[in-house]
Amino acid sequence: MSNNYMANFPVQVILDSDRYIQEVLPHPGGSRKDFYSGKNELFSSHKEKITTQLDSVSVAFSENQYSSIGYTKVRLITNAWAKSHRPLGKIFTTNNGCTMVGGLRQGEMLVRLSAESASLIKNEIIEHAEDEPRRSPNKEGILMDRPSEWRCEVGTIDSIIPYGAEDKLKINLEDIHSWIEKYGTCQFLIELFDKPIPQQNWDTLMEEEYKLHSSFINGLKTHTGLCIYRSKILSSDTKFILLLTDKEDVTVSLFDSIQHNSTAEVTHDIGKYVSLLEFISGHPIVKSIDIVPIVESNPIPSFNIDGTEELIIPQPSSESDYPTIAVVDTGISAIYAPWIIDDWDNISVNMRDTTHGTFITGLLVNGQLLNSSSVCQDPDGCKIIDLCMLPKKDKFSSVYPNSLDDFLGELNVAIPTILSRTDVRIFNLSMNIRCTRLSSDYGEFAKALDELAVKYNIVFVISAGNLMTSRPEWSDNPIDNITEWNKRDDDIVYMPAESCRNISVGALNPTNNGLTSYSCRGKGSTLTVKPDFVHIGGLGYIDPEIGTGLYSVDNNSNITYNCGTSFSAPLVAKTMALVEKQIEGTVSRETLIALMVQNSHIPSAFNRPEYQTMLKDLIGYGMPTSAHKILNGDQHSINLVFASRIKPKKEMVFEFMWPQCLIRNNKCYGDVKITLVSTPAIDYNYGDEMIRGNLNVTLSQTKGDGTSQYYLKPLYKEEAVREHGEYEWQLINENMKWQPIKVYHKEFKRGTTHYSPWKLRVSREDRDFNVVDNEGIPFTIIMTISDTSLETNVYDEIRQTLVAQGVQIADIQTAARITQRI
Template identity: 35%
Template structure:
């Protein structure tokens, strides 16, 4: 008997006041019973503070008294409650302006403020203090906030040139000579300078702003500085700075211009001395946060090899409603797939198009299952295509159309808006990457732009994780886990590429096809597929799918087939070609579920049913598996929407509002309850949310942590009721130990990640109560200030099943729920509920 996925129709009925977080308990003494160590540490912190204060005083005559300071926390002190922001670096003295990596704070400070902080640190007590706890009947450490916060600090440093620039000057000049870059540095500032008329209200920052704009003017002729657009206020203000072969006076515009610039663009100036002078000024100025080289967008592709056969593409039935996907690429061939193209956005001239890459992707969307067989995909073929032909075939053509990456992304957004408005397209394939590795502590502007597009237009973009070059590819996946660990330990510079760290969208890695022979392990990570996680708080790539073998062998070639522009069969490989398989699944889900399906629900359905492929299933490969295939290989859509009678899947799609939580109470299915009310079976929980994002805070860019817990009632001997979480994150290392520190909760428990999965199998039964609850709540980075007025949308999916596949869990639990809960098949729920 089939058991369709059930959606809870009245999730708002289970909203209640939020249980306020406990704040991490009493203050922590990070030098418990190590008084000698603390005294030495305190002296070290005092010296560092004095050095930073002296540095600010030295730069004050030129830049004014204000500067920026890095406060680096010890790993055990990453939690919000441990941060030295209450007594030492308090709001009265300093201003928190951002983060770098996890536990690396940036504060604005003055010499006077640092002197006050030094005085507070010096007053921290030498010895561990204890007090008897009447409740626990134990002596407990009770450090003062000064000792606790001083102990939380690992180091204090002046934010300097090494933080602002990580590139070599000679390499920069060569890179900027590429016309696709626009020839311009991208310079992030901590703050936007006001117009000169408002300098009088800038206070002690006035000299900081005046020195920056004046310093740019003093660099002389042939300098163009203009503000790049900010879509949201949380974006770091960024400026394009370009050296030109021009006798024109410097043009410095610190505020965004309205519309396009009217002047002709002068040639790029590669003079190294001018670049050295510019970069030296920028990297020494306190207002500058980061100097970056612009990204260059490339297609994540392998060579498409045509074969003698003609590809068989089914004819489109125009009377049928088909799933739709927008293909953002270089164009789709009319000769091969014109019948399936329902719309085009094609600013490119014919001579600037290259249809090979986009047509191969389109062929997978339209007929990938038929051309590759059930070992690769069993999803129904037939997807209508919206052809977004925006990627030209040469660097010079790219520069002619867009000037830079920002212009390219503007064109992409315009096309996405048109496809959504005119054709209802919500799923897009973006098999392109920027030639920059994702940084562990930096949420890129390109990923942020794609996330903005997803939010603004309510779309979902599927992004390739990126390919290693043929010369840098790993050897083929070995036969044993030990050898696989050695292989990955030896691999370097193989991280995912921007914008695969996108938080609102989905990135995809590649697996080997099945059935290629002894040289290729079925469904092992492809040798060219890049690995995550990039930003530490995320699981990236999100998924992996068959993308073709990186070691072609006759007669099967790469083992992944699609269509060439001339209509012939072709084979190739790349994360580019794994991506459309999963984009297709999302489009089918969007098509088969009535009404507007939330992006959170689409991602949650794909995540909830994904499975780690067999070559990565050994427990010793847990971390490697997450880096290479994220949540796993997605399941066929038919099995996502309908399971067996031995399981029930419940979907909760709603919003968390400020100071509220969802608390859904239910009874464990009676067919899985044993003697003493012990509850057996398996449970899997997936949570996908869209919290506010803030690029200024680096690795801590997600500002709300939405958390879900499946809890069982516990009754003490004295009759007190409590609730115990019974699931564990699916990403814990092999030890499976409990992780008490924020660092481990972030890296293994996916705290602060928008996507979380947890689960447990209880073959012998657990607990002594059939009363359970699913609680979804949240934690803010800054004491609840960042919860949006509209709340945070989320989808939680819970599956309860009998691992032996014997008990009628679906029938039993559905009957139990119908007594108090409104539920329906998710495919038709839009008839009676507003949010799916």
């Protein structure tokens, strides 16, 4: 048994990863920089522009009928995105009555201030931001500009603009009318900048603060039929559900979540909505207003599906230890009762249509039997937890009268209950909010899944979404495909597939591995790669011989076919669940995701140079291989896993020797691939800058002259990663900075000079100054070193060398016996 096991060359875990965490060597951060150095006339014009804008802000805020306190968008020039350049030392300070409350896009801050503060800052800039910097000699006697901090900070600002109605309103009257026509209801999600102050405490507020809060509450009460109450979403104290009815009374409950059980009374009076939106968009305390979305399973295609042959559903074997997956869906037919080990049953039978959930379950339990090992790579059999959460489409409002708020409330109760009874870690979520979203949109559904994933140490595998209007079918000609993709700006992944704490899956054709005509593509947000993976999802049309090419069963166990990202997602979930099952103990979310990413490949249809720059938005990290291959390699490569945490001012440094079997004529050959997955802090108030911590990875040697030679290049990029870059925007766009998942690769086809021990470094950076983090950012890094010629025994040499050096390592399947974190 032991010999056969070792012959599989299992993934190796570095058991003492914490041993390589050390104090970070001081590196000079960004110093004071004058972005108008040598351009004094331009700076004078720029300063005048900024002071004029501040004057406009002051006038607009002072004329606001509700309060002179408001919020501004401070947009920075691209080269000043780094935190060391931000104008927070002199301009937007608490002494000047300012508070930075968040952000929107990259390099865009949201600042709270008053009309008086805007005027004060304007005057201080005029007084202290000199048009010409003073000059004094340096140590060599050369005259140098010595710009003030005021001048430098003014130079970082591109514009200062009031946060206005166009920023708050995510909807229009046409959206409201269409929503009521389609669903018979329309509820709104209102987000405030400040949490409301109870009326009994208004006497403690300064005059303008009092006007800000009291005018909002009193203004709401003037809208008859209005009902507003605290949302259950993310347990937030600044988000509220609002609806309008034809009643005369008003319900304002900003401190409690209440149940509103009737949807029939939602008003169709557009005049009421006009009045409401005018008030909401004009009040400074309001940050945003949007329609509360309806959650839907991805629809069954319009073509006829006619199952004619019945499948005898296989029974579970008492001798097999199957993986477990929770299927959050429409419910599952009783034909799979022997495989269902637990359920969440809150929807009555007459409100269900279990077709969708049953097809998914068929893929998980007997997908390989009905398809092939190239489609369903992992062995058949899966224990199922049936989380019946989605009713028939026309019953959604009956089951969840408060829409997404109720749905997420139910999910928040179901998950801990199920986890108290089972050891499930993987949740398949083949449902989306089917509406076009911008790449900068990060929805409440995704935020809720982020929170649940981290809180309960689970992973949601989410469908990328099926397009409402399909693209043309995949062509063998890359130019044709690229032309069609470039025509679309409405086909990025549907909510909640943008979730950065979880993974989403797009769909491939079973016939040619091309992207299906219906599969949504990148991206998740301006930061993250989405979808994370792709897998077989069935053709988007009926082939006369194979149908869609993806087979499962209907509610009566008849063999049928279907298509959708709903059905590619469970194939990835199955692999991840099987990986998790085959590792003893509790494996971290970071390691589970990293193993999947590290062992994904580019499908053959995409191996064309024309696709190179588009791959991350088409296929993410690629198509995962089978669980067995993920955990067991071969003698020509080795997979090393480091799992730890990094606190502020710490870094991980691991030195190792390149294997002698890959060194010829003092040159290193072979291939290295590195995946880093981390879970940094998130603050959604900062928009595109919501991820507040970053881990960076480099692989280097020290050359004879003492400088470092860096080797890694980001996935799908041609340039090697350096430890430090010139501008923040370059690091974001080119080196995946602030992304929680990073993948790097380098093949040494021609060899690289062998200088010294190689150094793998993981370093940390935070967006905020003086971060207190006693736990550290959890991370997993997987490094694979391989011989692409498949000639040498890389595995044994590296393993033996590490053991001789005193590195503690163990097979990943049993490492939990020795170390707490995998």
